[in-house]
Amino acid sequence: MDEPTLSVSGRGGSGLPQTRRLVTEIPGPRSRALSARRVRSVARGVSSTMPVFARAAGGGVVVDVDGNTLIDLGSGIAVTGVGNAADEVVAAVAAQAGRFTHTCFMVTPYEEYVGVCEALARLAPGGFEKRSALFTSGAEAVENAVKIARSATGRGAVVVFEHAYHGRTNLTMAMTAKAMPYKAGFGPFAPEIYRLPLAYPYRWPGGPQHCGEQAAAQVIDLIRTEIGAGAVAALVIEPIQGEGGFIVPGTGFLPRLAEFCADAGILFIADEVQTGFARTGTMFACEDENIVPDLIVTAKGIAGGLPLSAVTGRAEIMDAPQIGGLGGTFGGNPVACAAALATIDLIESGDLAGRARHIAELALPRLRALADRYDAIGDVRGRGAMLAVEIVRGQGDHSPDRARAAAVAAACHRRGLIVLSAGTWGNVLRLLPPFVISDELLLDGLDVLAEACAEILPTR
Template sequence: MSHALIRRRRAVVSDGVGMFAGDTTAVSAQGARIVDADGRELIDFAGGIGVMNVGHCHPEVVAAISAQAQRLLHACIHVATYEPYVELCEALVRLLPHGGPTKAMLVNSGAEAVENAVKIARQATGRSAIVCFEGAFHGRTLLGMSLTAKSAYKRGCGPFAPEIYRVPFPSAFREGRSEDALVAEHLRRFEERFVLGPVPAEHVAAVIIEPVQGEGGFVVAPPDYLRGLAEICTRHGILLVLDEVQTGFCRTGRWAAFEHAGVVPDLSTWAKSMGGGLPIGAVLGRAEVMDAARPGTIGGTYGGNPVACAAALATLRVMEREDLNARAAEIGSMVRARFERLRQEHDVVGDVRGLGAMMAIELCHDRDPARPATEVTAAAVARCRAQGVLVITAGAFGNIIRVLSPLVISNAELERGLEVIGSSVADAAKELATP
């Protein structure tokens, strides 16, 4: 059945719609398990790329979707105001205040959230330039792709949006330096670019950064770096935009990953796990910044769809009631401990990193970041899928195995998945050992 479904897909679905997990199929799912078209169960360590924090088909989310679908499917917030939109914005500003009066707007995806955040920042500052980072991923729309760093996603898609300027992202593993030295050097070079680089500070509307890079390989921005970056932005009248699309809503053990650093952004972007499986995203920010957008310049026909809002409200209730922030911290500790043991046992595991339940290992030959073990990684994840564990890769070289399991995963499922990852990495490394 899976092979037949994949054949049908290849016949009618554009090849440009990537397949990140081989020929995996899905017919149903519950909690942390997916059932494929052949009736085989897989432990889900991908979570729909970080979407299913409350688990697949959570009964409370499904009930909220069903109830709302019987009342109102669509009205368009630009045409008629409906309670689910307003109620969700009230919940978001309560959970994620931005240093005072806070406002929100709702969209359909993370890429849309980023696009609208940039428009708001430009209107609020009267400036046009946006600074982003190497290794960043901010979506596949024109502006999102302009901000995204991964060249594999950009081939043949240009020309890209103008006034985008990219700077290095601090990576202790790749640069082989202590975090303290790394932070000081990167902050100095960041501000130096306003004098020596292509754009002066007074032209920059915003700096956008992921607190933990997602597609870039789960590289965590050091807390001192985020604090220093916030101070530089404040001093130069630049808005700080934190992209929490993958990190938000309990994934890192906090509602927002930026809480770990004690910073408060001017604007932030959200999506993925916010809707419990339905497409919805948001931009949050200081009220005076959000209100700088002229009426009609942000939003869209489907943004904040009432059914998606109902799903998001139910998802937030589950997260609060079940304290998924605490569960994420517990999961992260278990994953880190197992991955650290794997690193000690195998030279191909170069680095273990992440925050909360957003964890990854980077595979490199002889632990050398300049020698990515891409082929070992591909073989390892294929072995995982064959043994009933769904994992996906990340990073420019595809040599990073990332864990984004639902936060409702049981300890037994988690341990089984980690055991399979460990044996798969070991077997793949042995089979593909370099001479």
């Protein structure tokens, strides 16, 4: 396919040169000095992937305080898809901040909130009438989606899945699978959360070919026999799992679950916090298998870097809670809403979903070539600009190898490439480039990843 037209230099970041450049070791002296200050003032539990401090960012690069220019294959964890400090987003933010920064929509409403809800109603799957409510974080939106589902159905149980990540609040920690570091020592957690198997093709006992079909049958049986379908308010799932390791469920898994939910009166909630807003090559990942959720949860990429999230769904479901039952002081902040409207316009006018597909066309052959060379790369997967490699012990052993994954990531970081880790066992390297990254910069980043693999991984 032809590459979608875009101009990286026009996407903000003060016209930063779009090239990797190291002028000091990583981290440099100024980052090390700031790290020393951080230790004295920032709580230990707040972690960081990179050992450097950012000074500027734009296009596909982050510039640190020592002047090193790093290739950004993280996008602030799938947030800055339109580029960091995109010109149009900056202009919208500045204009709105000059008018007012806050009134609280629950006190004095404003048009920007309504405009975002209108855009979400137009963009979200389904031809039915929709409503939205806006919040600040993905976890807050997930929690409110559960509230809405319980209010609409009069039921209490919530079904979630192995390897899921839904947030860090008490309820969303209960919904999240991974104990360390997200849940350890923070319980007890909210009740009535039931975790069921995920169709994980690489690790499905029956193999990937029938994974979706077999896993769906198992989940449906467990809901019927161990929970009781009539007790379940909602099934909540990431169409492609994020923190869980960018797991793309086996084909047919999501449609079968959606069909079962519709028959059983269970609300199907798509957690698209990480997958939404063109990240996977469609506006929402559930569109790939023509899933129409009852509720869809969005955040991250919605507002070009400002904190905003939303729950969007069928009007009759969204209107179920009593007046005053939904809200929050900062939910749908006007500056964040202005940023969201500019971001959505950039995604649509620039065909950034098409750009995400182009990124996959460039990256996947490179990643698969690495898998052919290194037995320790057990799986390459993903969709659009949401791609991952899973690191294992190799030589026929598919056991997760967290240490090697961490070593490859560290080798990338030393060379000026931002990559993130993920997965229940911490053995997955995930790539989340901004859509506006140039082909040249993306390919350089993939070359750096190849160098890191050559340094750490044994060849076949």
